[in-house]
Amino acid sequence: MQSKPTTIKEIARILNISPSSVSRGLHDHPSIGAVTREKIKQLAKSLNYEPNNAAILFQKGKTYTIGVILPELSEHFFSIAISAIEDEAIKKNYTVIFAQSHDNYEQEVKLVEKMKNQRVDGLLVSISKDTSKFDHFEKLNSFNIPVVFFDRIPPFKNVHYVACSLESATIKAVNYLLKKGHRSIGMINGPNTLYASEERKDGYMQAITFNRLKFDPSLVVNCDLTEQGTIEAANQFLNHKRKPTAIVAFNDYVALFLIKYFKKLNVINDFDVVSYANLPIISYLDNSPVASVEQYPYLQGQKAANILLDLIHSPNSENQAYYNTIVESDLIVNEVKE
Amino acid sequence: MQSKPTTIKEIARILNISPSSVSRGLHDHPSIGAVTREKIKQLAKSLNYEPNNAAILFQKGKTYTIGVILPELSEHFFSIAISAIEDEAIKKNYTVIFAQSHDNYEQEVKLVEKMKNQRVDGLLVSISKDTSKFDHFEKLNSFNIPVVFFDRIPPFKNVHYVACSLESATIKAVNYLLKKGHRSIGMINGPNTLYASEERKDGYMQAITFNRLKFDPSLVVNCDLTEQGTIEAANQFLNHKRKPTAIVAFNDYVALFLIKYFKKLNVINDFDVVSYANLPIISYLDNSPVASVEQYPYLQGQKAANILLDLIHSPNSENQAYYNTIVESDLIVNEVKE
DNA sequence: CAAAATTAATCAAACGTTTGCGTTATTTTT
DNA sequence: AAAAATAACGCAAACGTTTGATTAATTTTG
Numbered sequence: 001m002q003s004k005p006t007t008i009k010e011i012a013r014i015l016n017i018s019p020s021s022v023s024r025g026l027h028d029h030p031s032i033g034a035v036t037r038e039k040i041k042q043l044a045k046s047l048n049y050e051p052n053n054a055a056i057l058f059q060k061g062k063t064y065t066i067g068v069i070l071p072e073l074s075e076h077f078f079s080i081a082i083s084a085i086e087d088e089a090i091k092k093n094y095t096v097i098f099a100q101s102h103d104n105y106e107q108e109v110k111l112v113e114k115m116k117n118q119r120v121d122g123l124l125v126s127i128s129k130d131t132s133k134f135d136h137f138e139k140l141n142s143f144n145i146p147v148v149f150f151d152r153i154p155p156f157k158n159v160h161y162v163a164c165s166l167e168s169a170t171i172k173a174v175n176y177l178l179k180k181g182h183r184s185i186g187m188i189n190g191p192n193t194l195y196a197s198e199e200r201k202d203g204y205m206q207a208i209t210f211n212r213l214k215f216d217p218s219l220v221v222n223c224d225l226t227e228q229g230t231i232e233a234a235n236q237f238l239n240h241k242r243k244p245t246a247i248v249a250f251n252d253y254v255a256l257f258l259i260k261y262f263k264k265l266n267v268i269n270d271f272d273v274v275s276y277a278n279l280p281i282i283s284y285l286d287n288s289p290v291a292s293v294e295q296y297p298y299l300q301g302q303k304a305a306n307i308l309l310d311l312i313h314s315p316n317s318e319n320q321a322y323y324n325t326i327v328e329s330d331l332i333v334n335e336v337k338e
Numbered sequence: 339m340q341s342k343p344t345t346i347k348e349i350a351r352i353l354n355i356s357p358s359s360v361s362r363g364l365h366d367h368p369s370i371g372a373v374t375r376e377k378i379k380q381l382a383k384s385l386n387y388e389p390n391n392a393a394i395l396f397q398k399g400k401t402y403t404i405g406v407i408l409p410e411l412s413e414h415f416f417s418i419a420i421s422a423i424e425d426e427a428i429k430k431n432y433t434v435i436f437a438q439s440h441d442n443y444e445q446e447v448k449l450v451e452k453m454k455n456q457r458v459d460g461l462l463v464s465i466s467k468d469t470s471k472f473d474h475f476e477k478l479n480s481f482n483i484p485v486v487f488f489d490r491i492p493p494f495k496n497v498h499y500v501a502c503s504l505e506s507a508t509i510k511a512v513n514y515l516l517k518k519g520h521r522s523i524g525m526i527n528g529p530n531t532l533y534a535s536e537e538r539k540d541g542y543m544q545a546i547t548f549n550r551l552k553f554d555p556s557l558v559v560n561c562d563l564t565e566q567g568t569i570e571a572a573n574q575f576l577n578h579k580r581k582p583t584a585i586v587a588f589n590d591y592v593a594l595f596l597i598k599y600f601k602k603l604n605v606i607n608d609f610d611v612v613s614y615a616n617l618p619i620i621s622y623l624d625n626s627p628v629a630s631v632e633q634y635p636y637l638q639g640q641k642a643a644n645i646l647l648d649l650i651h652s653p654n655s656e657n658q659a660y661y662n663t664i665v666e667s668d669l670i671v672n673e674v675k676e
Numbered sequence: 677c678a679a680a681a682t683t684a685a686t687c688a689a690a691c692g693t694t695t696g697c698g699t700t701a702t703t704t705t706t
Numbered sequence: 707a708a709a710a711a712t713a714a715c716g717c718a719a720a721c722g723t724t725t726g727a728t729t730a731a732t733t734t735t736g
Contacts, residue, residue, distance in 0.1 A: 005481065050454065053457055059720080095452070345723090369683075393723050
């Protein structure tokens with residue numbers, strides 16, 4: 001029952017011409033006469049000819065495929081980002097294959113290897129949390145596979161990347177709180193190993209010092225981003241000699257934990273919480289953060305994809321300029337609570 | 339700089355043996371002696387040999403790739419499901435390529451075509467909302483590409499599918515509300531064109547009649563699932579002669595709209611809302627639904643992927659048995675609100 | 677010790693498509 | 707009318723790997 005797919009050879013045999021002519025005819029090559037061309041196309045259509053992609057890819061050494069490696073697809077941020085990537089890719093007739101590192105370095109290394117074996121034309125990567133070495137990406141260089149990092153990027157500039165400036169976002173957030181009158185602002189930061197933590201802290205410090213306040217390091221506490229860790233961080237604030245009246249949470253999950261805990265202690269009204277918007281329906285909460293940093297995952301994905309496609313099509317691999325694209329993040333102020 | 343990747347041929351040339359021996363050596367074929375085998379493997383390693391996947395795929399006519407077509411990757415449900423699919427696929431050394439139909443029939447048709455051209459070994463599909471014809475999938479049959487539908491499945495049995503029984507889930511939900519003492523229960527259903535709407539309604543009716551109550555059709559209202567539509571539906575309930583005391587919402591978005599509206603009217607405490615759990619943090623809401631139907635997207639994705647891989651590996655294509663797998667959904671009762 | 681069996685490796689074809697280079701005819705230019 | 711250009715197509719190699727059929731060398735067997 002499973003009729004073998006029609007091939008160019010078969011069309012050639014039936015029409016009594018050579019396979020090369022068929023190929024050229026199908027591609028409107030000028031050296032094929034109009035009549036033959038039409039005959040070829042007609043027969044191809046009536047035989048339901050479909051080019052064998054595998055053969056073409058093999059022949060051309062291109063796969064028209066871009067790989068995406070990211071930590072967790074089920075995280076809202078990434079699902080939006082990859083959705084954008086796919087939308088862009090399909091416009092240019094590229095296919096997307098993806099894989100999750102599950103925030104595991106070894107897995108990430110393996111996946112890079114696999115993508116390379118799959119001979120993807122380019123790679124989009126958001127690095128895992130426990131990645132601190134980056135040699136696995138350098139191997140791609142020698143295979144001429146361009147890489148664009150997005151959102152979770154390595155801490156150096158000589159790569160292509162698209163990311164949000166969490167620093168400026170944090171400045172905006174802290175400024176907003178200062179303008180609201182807060183004078184003691186706590187920050188629940190992530191582990192120090194994360195570049196994103198560094199950015200947040202830098203932004204915080206800049207905003208504080210720019211406003212001629214003195215920076216109190218004990219108001220920035222590190223946290224493993226779990227619920228338990230959040231509670232411990234919260235306790236530090238509650239017992240602080242200059243108890244903060246506002247808190248910048250590392251992300252929405254932390255904000256949720258925090259709000260839950262504060263509500264339990266019935267101190268929720270003593271705090272304004274600002275967070276980073278990874279989650280969609282956070283605004284439906286009764287005691288939602290007063291503001292959120294929007295990181296525009298769709299835009300980031302879109303830009304990253306387009307840069308990658310650019311790189312793939314740029315003929316000279318020795319183009320030494322690196323795309324370092326910063327997507328400005330905005331502070332979204334939630335409607336005033338009545 | 340971009341050194342051409344090492345090939346089997348090159349290894350063969352250096353070792354002065356034939357390419358076929360190299361291939362066999364690398365695959366531990368018995369007809370290659372131990373010493374030669376080791377020499378081959380060593381040289382391969384030292385030359386960083388990587389099999390050219392494109393060539394292998396072409397040669398074998400298999401791609402070790404499964405395609406996934408779904409409506410919207412950014413929907414939480416699907417992002418979880420595809421996350422599971424990828425996890426399963428990678429275990430069996432398969433790669434996942436995916437594309438979004440954006441709930442558009444024409445796009446879906448195109449994507450199926452594209453997947454076929456990519457010669458995926460199998461296809462996983464969650465159909466788009468406005469798909470009512472299914473010929474585009476039948477073409478895959480003749481190419482011997484198995485298809486497994488999941489969650490959003492066609493309304494007939496002679497295909498492979500994995501889905502949740504929304505009917506039994508709805509029965510559970512309604513029963514729960516009845517047990518809580520509610521005697522007038524409203525349902526905000528989706529458009530009648532959706533199979534999922536039918537299932538919900540059937541479940542509702544069964545639960546009602548099984549409990550010897552009389553079914554009031556005016557308590558089941560259709561809704562376009564927008565916020566405006568939800569409000570209109572809510573108004574119908576508020577003006578109903580037997581005003582319901584509990585409402586089954588079509589999904590969490592509808593539930594959110596509903597709760598928001600009820601809160602605005604300050605009637606939120608007059609209702610118990612039950613919903614279907616597409617969203618993660620719904621439980622953080624102050625006035626969250628009292629219970630949610632968990633549809634186990636990860637499990638669905640997992641099962642669908644495994645079934646597909648089974649089908650791919652089953653030698654006889656004439657295996658006429660269809661996998662019709664139902665994932666039992668559970669009613670998750672949220673913690674009692676203090 | 678000849679015949680059979682085993683071991684170790686080679687040959688060559690095949691997968692489907694593309695493409696540089698030839699080879700004819702036919703037409704155009706001098 | 708000869709030379710040059712063009713049009714229309716065929717030839718064959720190439721991409722890298724796998725695999726059935728063979729061969730050659732060695733060992734086992736009766």
